[in-house]
Amino acid sequence: QSVLTQPPSVSGAPGQRVTISCTGNSSNIGAGYDVHWYQQLPGTAPKLLIYGNSNRPSGVPDRFSGSKSGTSASLAITGLQAEDEADYYCQSYDSSLSGAVFGGGTQLTVL
Amino acid sequence: EVQLVESGGDLVQPGGSLRLSCSASGFTFRSYVMHWVRQAPGKGPEYVSAMSSNGGNTYYADSARGRFTISRDNSKNTLWLQMSSLRPEDTAVYYCVRESNGYNWAYDYWGQGTLVTVSS
Numbered sequence: 261q262s263v264l265t266q267p268p269s270v271s272g273a274p275g276q277r278v279t280i281s282c283t284g285n286s287s288n289i290g291a292g293y294d295v296h297w298y299q300q301l302p303g304t305a306p307k308l309l310i311y312g313n314s315n316r317p318s319g320v321p322d323r324f325s326g327s328k329s330g331t332s333a334s335l336a337i338t339g340l341q342a343e344d345e346a347d348y349y350c351q352s353y354d355s356s357l358s359g360a361v362f363g364g365g366t367q368l369t370v371l
Numbered sequence: 372e373v374q375l376v377e378s379g380g381d382l383v384q385p386g387g388s389l390r391l392s393c394s395a396s397g398f399t400f401r402s403y404v405m406h407w408v409r410q411a412p413g414k415g416p417e418y419v420s421a422m423s424s425n426g427g428n429t430y431y432a433d434s435a436r437g438r439f440t441i442s443r444d445n446s447k448n449t450l451w452l453q454m455s456s457l458r459p460e461d462t463a464v465y466y467c468v469r470e471s472n473g474y475n476w477a478y479d480y481w482g483q484g485t486l487v488t489v490s491s
Binding site for chain 2: 262293294296298304305306307308312349351352353358359360361362363364
């Protein structure tokens, strides 16, 4: 059972928009800690996609955006492309556990 | 180019020990907090341990505390994870990860990982 809760899967057709939610509690997201998002392509290491709730590292397309409100955060992907098919993980810091916590991951399928 | 290269993963029996290494290049290693993060087969990533840039502070997840020891040598640009009393639930790919200098607990670079399998 992951500390942060994500839907196991989402799907969308090419060109569509999808969102992935990430729900925490008052010890992590709700305490004001930043949320970060990672993309993991099959057989590879996770890659930082969004940091500090809504910032994109250099090289990440602006089709990817992040937001945070209260005890939750969301990742939005617009203009879906086949290459976006991957697992997506949210991550934050938890003060009661004194360490990073991750969501269980969401598998994105591009139909 | 930032590179993190892990090594040392192996098949080990329950109760055994293993030492993982991470060789870093392409950045000023001594300036960054470094972490170990693991991912069990089919599961999400899990934070294991972290060490401050100068090696003065160490941090552990509850699952690692008392059994794992993180260390680093900034003169050799190397991070280690000494693991003992290994359990089957420690089976995972172990990643060496760099923490972003601007955002605490954001992992901006990951190694390719090294597989640890704990089984009899």
